[in-house]
Amino acid sequence: MTPPADAGRFTRPLGSGVPSAAPNRTPNGQIYWDPEVLRWELDQFFYRQWLCVGRESEVAETGDFVTRRVGRESILLTRDGAGAIRGFYNLCRHRGTRVVLEDAGKGARSFICPYHAWSYDVNGRLIGAPHMKGQEDFDRKEYGLHPIRVDTWGGFVWVNLELAGPTLAESLGPFFARFDRFPIGSLRLGGKLTYEVEANWKIIVENFSECYHCAPVHPSLNRLTPYLSGDNDAAFQGGAERSLFSGGFMEFAQDFQSMTRTGYTKRPLVPGMTAEDRKRVYYYVLFPNTFFSLHPDYLMIHHGWPVSPSRTRVENEFYFTPEAIASPDFDATDATGLWDEINRQDWTVCALAQEGMGSRAWSGGRYSDQEELVRNFDEFVVDEYARHRRPDGGSAPPG
16 A cells, blocks of 8 residues: 655645656646555545544533544544543454444443444443353453544544544644634534535545635625635645644625625624624635634534545534524524535536546646645645655555
């Protein structure tokens, strides 16, 4: 399993020393459709970076649990007896069977494998293993569920399948510091949309990172926040100054107040909004797969989960203040309906790009002056490919 052999040909990598054979050109099609590339990206990016996978409120009490799919892995999150959120690979230590089949549940006292009934408590400890007493050198303490790292910020649960490495704060602390003035943890889920998109996960990130396409593709969005408004104020960075987020803001036209069907809102604003904030929508990519979009009156999150080289499951969540949710006339569809329209427009052009990049004629294109963050993302990914290659040109194994 190796990174693409021609990583250096794409664009100028960030601090890797890989020569640039094609300045200002986009990647070729291989990284968007090659199954080997996706397997490598899952191992190096999705299994070794911090991923946002849910809300603390989903596992509020002891025994509450949720399962999540990350690439070919199933993970189990639960609240243990001491009140901590724990994460495990969702597989039995006997024969590797999936232990928990449900998406979520409440108040579980144990998790029982459906194959041979090995059972585990909410701390991941093996508490039942039928007909194993006679087995030599078998110690239940050594056969608990395989753990993964778990941390929280802003009411969100984050996981990392790599047991060693930077903490969540070390990885994303500078981003969190930008938004700690807002009570993100108090916001409540008010709507969710889920899509199966016929495009590689990187195409979706690239699409989110530019508004070059907004005028022709998103007339409703462009009316509220014209595509030339706002600015980029963060970019991915490799090397010693490693930064895992990228983005900026767009500004409302006229007297518009929010990204809704009308451009106006009667909902309470997210506490902490300044006069400047109220005229902006903040859009950021958190590497590798979370889009964080703070509006004056709600937070929108996208998660892009690779299913195959040409398919990505996208989950789009909307969070509002408790006061807004508690209102008898609460209705999120003015926001979710607009974004459903915008999302579907995006997925259409992303699928068209995916199809075209599979052509034998496609060997890369050119960046426009409106695609600064697209180029930055591509260069960061290429730098990651190069960073995991040995000096002799071989490939470092994934683990």
